[in-house]
Amino acid sequence: MSVRPLLALTLLSATPVFADTHDAGLSYGPRPAWLIGQMDDGELKTKLQSCLGQTPSRTDFSIGHRGAPLMFPEHTVESNVAAAGMGAGILECDVTFTQDHELVCRHAQNDLATTTDILLTDLADTCVTPFSPASGDTEASAECRTSEITLDQFRTLTPKMDSSDANATTPEDYQGGVAPYRTTTYADGAHLLTHAESIELFRDMEAKFTPELKSASVDMPHDGFTQEDYAQKLVDEYKAADVPASDVWLQSFDLSDIRYWIENEPEFGAQAVYLDDRYEAFDDDEGEIDPMDASTFKPTMQELADMGVNYIAPPLWMLVTSKDGEIVPSVYAEEAKAAGLNMIAWSLERSGPLSDGGGWYYQSIEDVTDNDGVTYELVDALAQDVGVAGIFSDWPATVTFYANCMGL
Template identity: 75%
Template sequence: MKRVTLLALATALPSMALAEAHMAGEGPAVSYGQRPAYLIDKMEDGELKQKLMSCEGQTPQRTAFSIGHRGAPLMFPEHTVQSNLAAARQGAGILECDVTFTADHELVCRHAQNDLHTTTDILVTDLAGKCTTPFSPAGEGTEAAAECRTSDLTLAEFRELSPKMDAANKAATTAEEYQGGTADWRTDLYVDGAELMTHAESIELFDSLGADFTPELKSASVEMPHDGFSQEDYAQKLIDEYKAAEIDPSRVWAQSFNLDDVKYWIENEPEFGAQAVYLDDRYEAEDDDEGLIDPNDPATFKPTMQELADMGVNYIAPPMWMLVTLDEAGEIVPSAYAEEAKAAGLNLITWTLERSGPLAGGGGWYFQSVTDAIDDDGDYYELLDVLAQDVGVAGVFSDWPASVTYYANCMGL
C-alpha cells in the first residue's frame, strides 16, 4: 500500500509542476518525439538531409514559425484541449482556434459551423434530433449523410458533446456505424476523454501554454444576420474576447477567408488589424470567374498583391501549393504568386503540412502544383525547405507541429 502511495505521488509531481508552469505562462517542455527523425530517414541523401541529421541532439525550443493547425490533429481530435496540449508540447509557438457560433451566439472552436456530425458524437446522443439534417443511412447508390451545426445547439448543449476524430463512415446503415471512418494513417487512440473548448477557453489555455493565437473567423452556414447577430457583430466579438482576456494585440493573428472581415478589423480594430491574415482562397473560383487565380500568372491576381497591401493587409495565407511550382528541371521553386506577394511587402503564412498522410501517391490536394516531384514522406521536408528558404514564409501550419518545430530549430528560424 505504501509503495502504491509513493508511486502515485511520484507520478503526480510532474503534472503538478507542469500545471504551475502553465499558470506562469511558461508552457510545457518541448519534445520532438519520433516523427521528425522518421521523415529525415526517408529523405534522399543530400545537403538538406545532412543538415537536418546534424541537429538530432539539439534542445527543442518553442518557435512561432511552427503553428498548430487545429492543435495536432494528425493523432488527436481537432480543436480539443488535448490536441492543443500536444501541439504546445511539440513546440508550436502559435495555436489555432477556428471560431464559429452556437444558437445563442457564443463563440466555440470548430473547423466549420456544420461539422458536428463528423467531429463529435452528436448523432448517437439525445441531441441528434436538433440537427439541421438528421442521419440517413447508406442505401443502393447513396451514401450515409447528416448535417449538424453548432448553430443548432445552445452553448450548454454543445458542452454535452464528446469530440472524436474528424471522420465518417459513408457506408454506414446506423448512426453508430457512422462514427467510424478514421483514415488508416490517423488514429483513434487519443479520443477518450478529449474536451471541447469555447473560444474564450482557448485563449486562456493557449496563454497558459506560453503560445500566441491565430483564431479563424469561419463562414457561417446560416444566413447572416442570424437572429440579429450580424457579420460585423461576429467579427467584433472575436476581437472583444481577446480584449476581455487582456491579450496584447501583437500576439494575435486573426484570420478569415472573407476579405471584408479582414478589412473590418483593419478599419475598426487597427491594433489587431495590423496582423490580420487574409486566407486567400481565390483559387477555388469557377473557371469562368474573373477571380480565379493561376499561381503562375500575375495577370489573374485580382485584387493584385499591391492592392491588398494598399488596403492595409499585411499577411496573406494561401495553401502550400499556391506558393510553389516546378522549374524545367523538375525542382520545386517559388511560384509567381509567391514572388508577387513578397514584392508587395506581404508576409506569407501557409497551410497545411502533414495533412496529406503518406506521400507515395504524390501528396494530393496540398501538393498539386508539385505532384511530379513528390513520391516519399521525406518530401515533406523538401517542400518545407523551399517554403522557408526560397519563398520566405513567416510560419507554417501543421497537423503535427513537431516536424516544423524541428526544422525551424535546426535552421535557426
Template identity: 75%
Template sequence: MTITRLTAAAALLAATALPALAETGLEYGPRPYYLIDKMDDGPLKEKLAACIGQTPTRTDFSIGHRGAPLMFPEHTVESNMAAARMGAGVLECDVTFTKDKELVCRHAQNDLHTTTNILTTELAGKCVTPFTPANGDAPARAECRTAELTLAEFKTLKPKMDAADKSATTPEAYQGGIAGFRTDLYTNGAQLMTHAESIRLFKALGARFTPELKSPAVDMPFDGFTQADYAQKMIDEYKAAGIPAKDVFAQSFDLSDILYWIENEPDFGAQAVYLDDRYEASDEDEGLIDPMDPATFKPTMQELADMGVNYIAPPMWMLVTVENGQIVPSVYAEKAQEAGLNIITWTLERSGPLATGGGWYFQSIADVTDNDGVYFELLDVLAQDVGVKGVFSDWPATVTFYANCMGI
C-alpha cells in the first residue's frame, strides 16, 4: 500500500473518526431545487417550494441505491459517503462472492468488465469471456466475474462508472460509454468494499442496512458453497458485527432466500425484502403468470403474506398507472395494500432527463412524463397514495428533500 492510495480499510477507519456525519453536515445540493423549478405549477410545486431553506435531516424513507451512482462509482466508499451526506437513512451493498467465497459489494457477480478496470490489468486473463473488439455489426463484449478472483485480487481493481463502449476495438476504449447525464468526475481514487467493510462504514455513517443477495453467475453449489450457505453467510456478517436485526433489510429476487431467512433467521426474516420481478402488470393479482408453470408462477400478494413475507419491492412503474391524465396507484399496488404488505420501490433518479418519457422506470406513465419535475410528481404518488415505506434512488438528496418537506 502506498501513502498516496488509501485502502478501503483506511477509509473506514477515517469514517469512524467522523461521527458528525451521522447527524450533521447533511446537504441537498442544487438538484432538488432544479427539479422543483421544472415542475408544472400547482399545489405540490408550491408545497415543495415552501420547503426550500429547510434543514436536511436523515430519513429511512431515503435509500441509497448502490450509494449515489448518478455521479459516483457504485458500491464504493465514496458513493456511500455521498449518499449518507444527502440524508439517506438506509444504504445498500449488493452482495456477491469471490473465488475464495468472500462476500463483496457488486451489483452483479459478472459486472467487473463494466464497473472496474479489470480489462486493462493482468487479471483480464481470468475473465470467463475475454475482451472481443467490435467488428462490423457485432458489438465489443466481455464478461468478468468476481468468482474468478480471490478477494486479494479483487481488491487490486479500480472501480469506475458502470458503462462500456460497445463500439470499442481496444480494452482501453471499452472503459468509456458513460451516459451523458452521468460523470466520471469522482472516479479517481474510489475504493471497492467487501460486505464486512460496508457494514462498518454504514454503521459509522449512522445508516441502516439493506444488503441484496445477488443471484450467482456460476452454478451452485460453488466448490461446495450452497445457496443456503451463501444466504446464511450474509446474515452471519451482521451478527458478527453486532448489528441488530431490526436495522437490516435483507433483499433477494429469489423467494427461496426470503423463505430461508424467515425460517432460519426469523428476526432478520421479519424484515426481509422480496424483490418481486413480475414485470407484466394486469388487472389480476398474478399478472400474466401461468400458475401451472413452476418456472414462472408467482404467488398472489395474500399468499406472500401468508408465507410470512412482510416487505416487497417492485420497480416504481409497477405501482402506478395513468387515469385521466393523472398518475394513480395500480391494481398491483392496491392488491399489495390489501394484503398488508410493506412496499419499498426502486429506482428514482436512474433515468436521466425525463423529456422523452423516462424509459424503463417510467414505462407505465410515459404518456405524462415530459419533464424532470415528474420525478417529484411520481414520488408524491408513491408516498401519499401507494404508501411506500422507502424509495431507492441514485441521488438520494431528491428523496430526502421530499421526505423532510412532507414530514416523513
C-alpha cells in the first residue's frame, strides 16, 4: 500500500487525540499537565500552569525522536502521525540501506531482531547472528541487518516496540522485554517506512525533516556503494521530492558526512547537524568526557565552525550541569555558543521515571533529578539558559507545550 492511502486510513482510524494533524486538531494529551503537577512549587511551575488552557500549535522547537516511541513502534507511520498530532514541527527518519541499496527508516542497520518480527519469519535465515537462547549466565541474542535483505523483503516485516527479552529461550519469547514505562498498546497494525515514503508522509502532515545517516554495520563500500554515494542518495531523495533545503536538517555522527554535505551540497550542508558523540572515545581508563572541561573538545567548537558546521547536537547531559541545586549551562554549551554554533539536544523522555537520578541522559544533573517534574526544569534550562534551537523527545507533546507556553 502506498503511503498516501495508508496515511488517510491511519488518520481515519486514529484516536481523537491524533485524528487531525493540522493545528486546529493538535492535542497535548494528559502528559504535560501531569509533569507540571510533579514539579516543585515555584515561578516556572506557576507559569506553566497558567498555560494549561492554551490551544496547541505546531513548533519547530519540538522534534519527534523516531516519531513518538514512548508509546508507538519507532520509525513507523503511526509513530510519526502521533508525533505530528502533538505539534512536532520536525520529524526524524534514521536512514540505513537494504541489500539493494534502498534507503529505509531504521535506527540502526542491525536492529531488525529487536524492532521487527524478523525472527518469526522465513527471513530469520538472513540474520548474521541467528537467535541464540539464554543459557546459564549467557543472555539470549540475535543480529539481523537490513543490508542482508532487499527492499521488497523489508516491506514484509511487521514492526514492534524496540525490545528483547534477555532471558528468552525461544524466538517468540525474545519479542518481549518492553521497558515498563513504555507500552505495546499501540503496536498492532503499525507500518514500516522507506525514507522516500517518510518524506511524503511528513510533508502531508506539514512537518519538516531531520534524517540521520546511520553508520553502516557492513564494510563500506558495500557492493560498490560508497559512503559518499550513501550520503548523496539521502540528499537526492529530497531533491527528487522538491523539498527545499531550508526544510531539512541532515544529521550524522560522522563528521566526514557533514563535511561532504558542506562541500558538495552547500544548501543542505548549511543546516547539517553534527551529532556529537565524542564522549564515547573516553574509555574506563581515561574516564568519561567532562562537559565542564573545554580541553576535552577535539576538534574545538571554533574549529568546527571554521569547517562550516553550523549545528551541533550532543545528548542532553552534555549541555548542562548543576550548581547550588540549579540546572545551569555547561562549559561545553558556553563554548559552542561562543563559536556561534546552533545547539540541538537529544533525547527527552527516553529515560523513564526520574525518581532515581534519570540515568544516562541526566548523568550531569543526577544530584538534582529526583522526580518527573525535573523534565520541565531541564527543558527550561536548555531553552532559556543554554539557548538550544530545538529538543528531540520520545513524546513531543511535552516540548510542544513548553514552546507554546513560552512563545518559542
